[in-house]
Amino acid sequence: MVVGVTASVFESAVIIGIFTGTIYAMMALGIVASFRINRVVNLGIPGIAVFGATIYFQMSNVWGAPVLVALLGGLVVGGVVGALLGFCNLKMSAWPRGFVMIFTLTVSLFLFGWSDKILPPIQVSPASPFGDSGGFKVALTFVSNHQIGTFITCILVTLLMGWVVTKSRIGVYVRAIYDDGDSAATLGIPLGYFVVGVWAVAGVLAALAGILVSPRVTLDPYLILFVSIWALAGSILGGLESFGIAFVGSILVGLSQGILGGGLIHLGPGLENLGAIAVVAIAVFYAGVKRRDLAHIQT
Amino acid sequence: MIGTRRNGGAAVAEGDSSTSADETPAQAKKTRVGLPPTRLILPTIVLCLGLSGEFILPNHLTYAASTALCYGLVGLGLYLPLAALRELPLNGAALAGLSAYLFAYHASGGAANKTVIGVLVGVGLCTLVSIAGGLASLVVTGLYFTVASLVVQIGIEKVVFSIGKLTGGAAGRGVAQPDFTGYFNTTRVVFLITGVTCLVITTTVWRVKKTKTLSNWVMTGHQPEGADAVGIRRWVQKVVIFGLSGLLIGVAGVLFAFVNGTPPPPPQFGVIWSVIFLAIPIASGLRTISSLWAVAAVFTALPIILESHHINPNLLSGSILLVALMASQSQDAVMARIRNLRRQPEVIEELALAEGHQALEEIHEKPVLATAPAKVKEVDLRTKVSRALVGTDIGVTFGGVKAVDGVNVRVGPGQRVAIVGANGAGKTTLFNALTGFVPLSKGTVQLGDVDITGVPAYARIRQGIGRTFQLPRLAEILTVRQNVLAGQAQGEDLIPRAEWLMERFGIMALADIPIQVVPFGTRRKVEMVRSLARRPEVLLIDEPVSGLEDEEVGELLEVMLELQAAEGWGLLAIEHDLRFVTGIAEQMMVMVDGKVLTEGSITDVLADERVRQVYLGEVVSV
Numbered sequence: 001m002v003v004g005v006t007a008s009v010f011e012s013a014v015i016i017g018i019f020t021g022t023i024y025a026m027m028a029l030g031i032v033a034s035f036r037i038n039r040v041v042n043l044g045i046p047g048i049a050v051f052g053a054t055i056y057f058q059m060s061n062v063w064g065a066p067v068l069v070a071l072l073g074g075l076v077v078g079g080v081v082g083a084l085l086g087f088c089n090l091k092m093s094a095w096p097r098g099f100v101m102i103f104t105l106t107v108s109l110f111l112f113g114w115s116d117k118i119l120p121p122i123q124v125s126p127a128s129p130f131g132d133s134g135g136f137k138v139a140l141t142f143v144s145n146h147q148i149g150t151f152i153t154c155i156l157v158t159l160l161m162g163w164v165v166t167k168s169r170i171g172v173y174v175r176a177i178y179d180d181g182d183s184a185a186t187l188g189i190p191l192g193y194f195v196v197g198v199w200a201v202a203g204v205l206a207a208l209a210g211i212l213v214s215p216r217v218t219l220d221p222y223l224i225l226f227v228s229i230w231a232l233a234g235s236i237l238g239g240l241e242s243f244g245i246a247f248v249g250s251i252l253v254g255l256s257q258g259i260l261g262g263g264l265i266h267l268g269p270g271l272e273n274l275g276a277i278a279v280v281a282i283a284v285f286y287a288g289v290k291r292r293d294l295a296h297i298q299t
Numbered sequence: 300m301i302g303t304r305r306n307g308g309a310a311v312a313e314g315d316s317s318t319s320a321d322e323t324p325a326q327a328k329k330t331r332v333g334l335p336p337t338r339l340i341l342p343t344i345v346l347c348l349g350l351s352g353e354f355i356l357p358n359h360l361t362y363a364a365s366t367a368l369c370y371g372l373v374g375l376g377l378y379l380p381l382a383a384l385r386e387l388p389l390n391g392a393a394l395a396g397l398s399a400y401l402f403a404y405h406a407s408g409g410a411a412n413k414t415v416i417g418v419l420v421g422v423g424l425c426t427l428v429s430i431a432g433g434l435a436s437l438v439v440t441g442l443y444f445t446v447a448s449l450v451v452q453i454g455i456e457k458v459v460f461s462i463g464k465l466t467g468g469a470a471g472r473g474v475a476q477p478d479f480t481g482y483f484n485t486t487r488v489v490f491l492i493t494g495v496t497c498l499v500i501t502t503t504v505w506r507v508k509k510t511k512t513l514s515n516w517v518m519t520g521h522q523p524e525g526a527d528a529v530g531i532r533r534w535v536q537k538v539v540i541f542g543l544s545g546l547l548i549g550v551a552g553v554l555f556a557f558v559n560g561t562p563p564p565p566p567q568f569g570v571i572w573s574v575i576f577l578a579i580p581i582a583s584g585l586r587t588i589s590s591l592w593a594v595a596a597v598f599t600a601l602p603i604i605l606e607s608h609h610i611n612p613n614l615l616s617g618s619i620l621l622v623a624l625m626a627s628q629s630q631d632a633v634m635a636r637i638r639n640l641r642r643q644p645e646v647i648e649e650l651a652l653a654e655g656h657q658a659l660e661e662i663h664e665k666p667v668l669a670t671a672p673a674k675v676k677e678v679d680l681r682t683k684v685s686r687a688l689v690g691t692d693i694g695v696t697f698g699g700v701k702a703v704d705g706v707n708v709r710v711g712p713g714q715r716v717a718i719v720g721a722n723g724a725g726k727t728t729l730f731n732a733l734t735g736f737v738p739l740s741k742g743t744v745q746l747g748d749v750d751i752t753g754v755p756a757y758a759r760i761r762q763g764i765g766r767t768f769q770l771p772r773l774a775e776i777l778t779v780r781q782n783v784l785a786g787q788a789q790g791e792d793l794i795p796r797a798e799w800l801m802e803r804f805g806i807m808a809l810a811d812i813p814i815q816v817v818p819f820g821t822r823r824k825v826e827m828v829r830s831l832a833r834r835p836e837v838l839l840i841d842e843p844v845s846g847l848e849d850e851e852v853g854e855l856l857e858v859m860l861e862l863q864a865a866e867g868w869g870l871l872a873i874e875h876d877l878r879f880v881t882g883i884a885e886q887m888m889v890m891v892d893g894k895v896l897t898e899g900s901i902t903d904v905l906a907d908e909r910v911r912q913v914y915l916g917e918v919v920s921v
Contacts, residue, residue, distance in 0.1 A: 095628055098387045103624050105574055109617030116611055236446050273457040277450060284447045288439025
């Protein structure tokens with residue numbers, strides 16, 4: 001009986017971990033998309049996520065628009081902000097990448113501030129696009145339709161993005177620009193359109209992440225900022241280049257929080273994050289060393 | 300022909316008659332100009348701001364000024380790894396918080412000994428964590444380092460700051476402050492103590508910046524392989540920089556607690572604050588320390604000025620960051636405009652770039668010297684006892700690829716050996732293997748009788764191996780002279796020899812010009828001078844004449860041959876230019892696919908039909 005309960009607890013921890021990881025993965029896809037074109041870590045993703053979710057909330061909960069229309073509104077706004085950010089990136093091509101990264105963070109702060117002005121002064125959770133009710137129980141955990149919908153959406157988007165980058169003509173152009181922008185331009189690839197376009201796609205993914213994440217964690221900028229930091233850590237496992245590895249890395253972070261956190265929380269408050277931090281630290285070092293060795297070979 | 304050699308010595312320029320015998324022309328020019336008065340404006344303003352905080356400002360603004368000093372100190376701590384190593388640490392706030400809470404935890408009793416223990420524990424642990432970060436940056440750099448530091452920030456924020464016993468919960472732990480009333484009340488005395496602490500630290504950092512240590516730091520961060528090539532122990536430099544950085548941030552953390560009377564709550568040490576702290580040195584343009592303090596003052600003053608407008612804190616932080624970034628990126632343009640308005644072309648440092656171009660024109664007319672200048676100072680060029688560099692059965696593997704496979708190479712004292720081969724033949728990898736820049740999969744390397752197989756690159760350089768790179772590894776923001784003298788060991792005086800070599804290679808006029816404005820060919824000469832300045836026993840040069848004009852190749856050849864004949868070091872050169880190869884080498888080695896195709900005297904090797912095929916790009920199997 002005890003073994004049965006322990007097994008159920010473990011299964012629940014795994015399920016919680018996977019769905020937490022899915023939330024990170026949604027955010028990680030946007031980070032990878034923007035890095036995949038000009039090697040800038042887009043810290044504007046949490047801002048766009050919050051702003052996209054705010055628009056979605058405003059349209060669906062305040063103005064009473066149908067969920068699909070509100071979803072479209074949130075995604076379009078995310079895409080536009082992403083495109084603007086991409087355009088700024090073009091203008092900042094001479095800046096050190098670290099500085100551009102900090103610039104993207106300023107955009108997040110602006111969007112957080114703007115969202116604060118739009119949203120009511122209490123914590124809100126927008127309605128889920130997959131419905132607020134329904135679901136089933138696995139082990140000791142209730143799995144909602146929203147979680148299942150988010151998980152499936154995340155996998156579909158990961159597969160789609162992976163296919164576009166590796167199989168399509170657009171993907172070839174994107175990889176060419178990523179490898180050497182100047183050389184790609186000499187081949188006639190319109191650098192500006194692609195950078196703006198890919199950052200717009202990253203904006204759409206960020207807004208989608210915000211819309212799918214906020215029903216779970218509430219529409220709080222700082223909670224979503226922390227989600228994006230875990231997402232960044234998860235995506236760095238694949239060198240910020242691979243959608244697939246970013247997905248797996250994010251799930252790994254979620255799992256480590258679910259499984260290790262579940263055990264460590266009894267040791268003291270705050271320690272539930274210790275396992276995830278250790279996993280992320282190992283991942284960052286592994287990825288960094290791998291990248292260094294690769295650079296050595298290329299030299 | 301080495302100019303006027305006398306008594307076993309050689310010649311160095313004394314400069315023109317208007318300068319003293321020991322001064323270089325650039326030094327003389329600098330002496331005449333002196334410190335430009337414009338350089339004193341900002342430090343004066345910062346000092347005046349500090350004094351006004353003590354004597355003029357109302358209490359609440361004096362408190363704000365104390366906070367600004369704490370911000371500035373964290374910014375100064377982050378400035379060191381950022382400017383010297385080009386690493387962006389995103390954990391400044393967490394480190395400051397860690398120090399503040401540890402200090403308050405120990406000092407909350409109020410006793411003097413507890414306060415001292417609190418300072419030591421807080422600052423000490425902060426320094427240790429920062430040093431650990433520095434050691435980590437030997438393994439992961441750039442983006443990965445930034446993310447690793449972010450992980451440290453989150454770790455401290457989520458785990459350590461959630462321990463209520465440490466942070467003191469919502470009320471926090473009180474820290475003793477001096478009790479004064481009247482005009483010089485507690486707030487002003489706290490500001491005085493904070494200000495004096497910051498002044499002492501700033502002066503120390505400023506003094507350190509003026510020493511040769513700066514060149515070593517910059518070389519370590521900007522050109523790691525270049526640092527190895529001049530014998531700099533990179534890990535030591537990183538430990539020192541990050542240790543100093545952690546120390547400053549730790550002191551700032553203690554001051555945060557001291558100024559407030561209790562450490563600020565954990566959100567004040569959150570990730571957003573790490574970014575804001577990092578924005579302080581970035582906005583200052585990473586140039587002068589006084590500009591950093593000015594930015595810290597502005598960062599603190601803006602929220603106070605805008606307080607009545609009830610601006611959203613996120614919008615405010617975003618605006619401050621944005622202004623900081625724009626200011627840092629447009630600083631050059633603004634300064635150029637100010638200079639044009641003032642028309643002060645004599646300010647040497649501010650016009651370094653413009654002077655670079657002028658000096659380059661001079662250098663173009665005055666290439667490598669075939670003869671020494673008329674007025675000379677003696678430099679010892681006597682033959683040094685050199686040892687042979689011997690590589691036996693060298694193998695280097697990258698993944699499954701054998702880049703070098705079973706190569707034997709020997710360069711004895713006074714010998715000149717050239718390695719030729721197509722691109723990808725493994726020539727540079729062999730160089731890297733001999734000098735310790737890549738690990739061997741098999742084989743041994745010896746310098747004389749000493750086995751140096753497992754010895755790190757910097758230590759091999761110190762033992763007497765000199766090398767240059769296919770693409771010169773020079774720190775762009777350092778001057779020619781600083782690049783040449785970087786890595787100078789304690790008690791070692793490279794200056795006379797380095798200056799003599801710079802004169803011989805025709806780059807003396809560029810000595811005080813930043814590398815970023817000198818052309819590729821000149822960079823090669825700088826790197827050559829840098830290696831030769833250390834009196835190597837064996838010199839390895841990788842494509843030394845690529846990027847040089849035909850005329851310069853001949854002149855370089857002449858100087859190299861004469862120096863080598865005079866000093867007796869062994870020379871191993873990789874070169875595609877057959878004219879240079881035949882001119883400089885006695886022995887030749889041809890490599891194909893990581894193996895030696897043939898070797899021997901240069902005439903025999905060049906007569907080999909297979910060598911001709913290699914040069915024509917035909918497939919030749921070993």
